[in-house]
Amino acid sequence: FQISYAGATDSSVQFIFYQPIIHGWRETDFFPCSASCGGGYQLTSAECFDLRSNQVVADQYCQYYPENIKPKPKLQECNLDPCPASDGYKHIMPYDLYHPLPRWESTPWTACSSSCGGGIQSRSISCVEEDIQGHISPVEEWKCMYIPKMPVFQPCNIFDCPKWLAQEWSPCTMTCGQGFTYRVVLCIDHRGMHTGGCSPKIKPHIKEECIVSTPCYKTKEKLPKEAKLPWYKQAQEPEEGTAVSEEPSFILEGWSTCSVTCGVGRQVRLVKCQVVLSFSQSVADLPIDECEGPKPVSQRVCYSGPCSGEATEYTPEKAELLYGSLQEFDEQYDWEYEDFTECSESCGGG
Incomplete structure (x- = not known):
């Protein structure tokens, strides 16, 4: 870090301090070959060590320094000589054709955790090896570290959920006084199509009262009259x-x-x-x-x-x-x- 002290005009004193890096990565030797004959493979790894004591420490100590870049694992073929006939092994062809390198394999993605609005789906990743007969079996993960591991999680259904869309209100049903106005409310998906799935609890209302400023007037003849017995003609009905x-x-x-x-x-x-x-x-x-x-x-x-x-x-x-x-x-x-x-x-x- 750096500290500056300002004194008189056009003069300054700076003190610069550097924190020494005391941990670093180093590449290991190759691990033992995966086969004693007939073609195998071996990998290197990386370990974090203390520069002062030369002792191996936890990886987290090397992760404190951005300058420390962890070496990538190396893989090489080994023990390519054919196995002796006395061991019961057949003569095999070159290693890269009949003994593929270990690889990552994954299970199918799970169902998305949400039908809309963004969810998560997951899968399992494992390191597998295929033998000469084509049989696949799981092996230690370090054997696949020469290639990047596939992601375990991924987002899904990131489109918007269906939502209510309200149209314009209709004109008031009355030309004077109090009436009603109506509107169409539809459930629309992310493609703009009419669909279902919207919550009825938050659906906008489709009917409202409306009042026209013009008052209504009724003539005297339209006012209710006293009802008569049913066998008489009711003029007001x-x-x-x-x-x-x-x-x-x-x-x-x-x-x-x-x-x-x-x-x-x-x-x-x-x-x-x-x-x-x-x-x-x-x-x-x-x-x-x-x-x-x-x-x-x-x-x-x-x-x-x-x-x-x-x-x-x-x-x-x-x-x-x-x-x-x-x-x-x-x-x-x-x-x-x-x-x-x-x-x-x-x-x-x-």
């Missing part, structure tokens, strides 16, 4: 087959036939709350409470004339009693709506 508009409104289907062929029975009809979505020009069902005003009745009494042998005629009091029970039935049961399911198609309409 929407007519059957009313067209769906961009404002949520009740849509009524026709009454069913009377449940009995004589006496007092009942008729039912389907009552929906629907709206036209201006951005797609399609009709959507809404919860009943999204439509303003009282819900039209979905059941009423009907009279099909006296039954055979019945002297009592149908009376308004009896009809009113039955009508009241049907109204209670209407109030006890109602449709409930859950969230929309995933669209059946990713594009082109579904």
